[in-house]
Amino acid sequence: MARPLIQMALDSLDFDATVALAEQVAPHVDIFEIGTPCIKHNGVNLVKALRAKFPDKLLLVDLKTMDAGEYEATPFYAAGADICTVLGVSGLATCKGVIKAANAHGAEAQIDLINVSDKVACARATAEAGAQIVGIHTGLDAQAAGDTPFGDLNDIARLGLPVRISVAGGIKQSTVQDVVRAGANIIVVGAAIYGAPSPAESAREIRELVDAV
Numbered sequence: 708m709a710r711p712l713i714q715m716a717l718d719s720l721d722f723d724a725t726v727a728l729a730e731q732v733a734p735h736v737d738i739f740e741i742g743t744p745c746i747k748h749n750g751v752n753l754v755k756a757l758r759a760k761f762p763d764k765l766l767l768v769d770l771k772t773m774d775a776g777e778y779e780a781t782p783f784y785a786a787g788a789d790i791c792t793v794l795g796v797s798g799l800a801t802c803k804g805v806i807k808a809a810n811a812h813g814a815e816a817q818i819d820l821i822n823v824s825d826k827v828a829c830a831r832a833t834a835e836a837g838a839q840i841v842g843i844h845t846g847l848d849a850q851a852a853g854d855t856p857f858g859d860l861n862d863i864a865r866l867g868l869p870v871r872i873s874v875a876g877g878i879k880q881s882t883v884q885d886v887v888r889a890g891a892n893i894i895v896v897g898a899a900i901y902g903a904p905s906p907a908e909s910a911r912e913i914r915e916l917v918d919a920v
């Protein structure tokens with residue numbers, strides 16, 4: 708399996724703080740995720756700023772699109788996004804719209820399985836439709852209620868679909884190696900890095916743990 712990628716979720720609302728945090732953790736991560744609250748607050752100009760500052764990083768824009776897939780995602784790909792997310796619960800037509808926009812820009816679409824009731828069926832259908840990445844995701848509110856993404860990861864990984872698997876939801880130093888072993892290709896980490904006393908040190912630890920598996 709190719710080396711798993713580490714995705715840092717930039718979940719602040721503040722434009723300058725987001726860029727500053729990205730600078731701190733850049734040596735240790737592969738993908739910068741502009742989180743949903745952050746992209747809603749700052750818009751496409753933040754995509755352009757990060758693209759210009761980090762030409763060698765992958766950039767994921769966590770749009771969590773729910774409708775008008777092609778129309779909503781197109782300007783973000785045009786601004787330099789490598790990956791945009793679309794909600795699996797939006798339905799196949801919206802997912803296909805984001806996939807179409809991604810393909811038009813030589814980029815990728817990620818289907819976020821958050822709150823999808825039949826995740827296996829959604830993953831199969833969207834992989835068939837050409838999605839490049841399926842995201843297993845326990846959101847912040849569900850985490851607060853005690854949920855984790857680990858069971859869903861096992862269910863999706865065993866399908867052997869021709870997609871990369873991204874996993875998000877409270878991943879930290881003590882769980883990251885299990886996530887890699889369970890078959891994740893992209894490990895998303897937010898609070899365990901940005902909430903640490905030293906985000907750079909925390910990102911470095913995560914990198915070492917992932918690479919040691």
Ligand SMILES: O=C(CO)[C@H](O)[C@H](O)COP(=O)(O)O
Pocket residue numbers: 716717718742743769845846847875876877878895896897898899
């Ligand atoms: O997409 C998100 C919330 O919807 C978060 O960015 C994602 O869950 C990663 O953050 P954390 O590691 O803190 O869970």
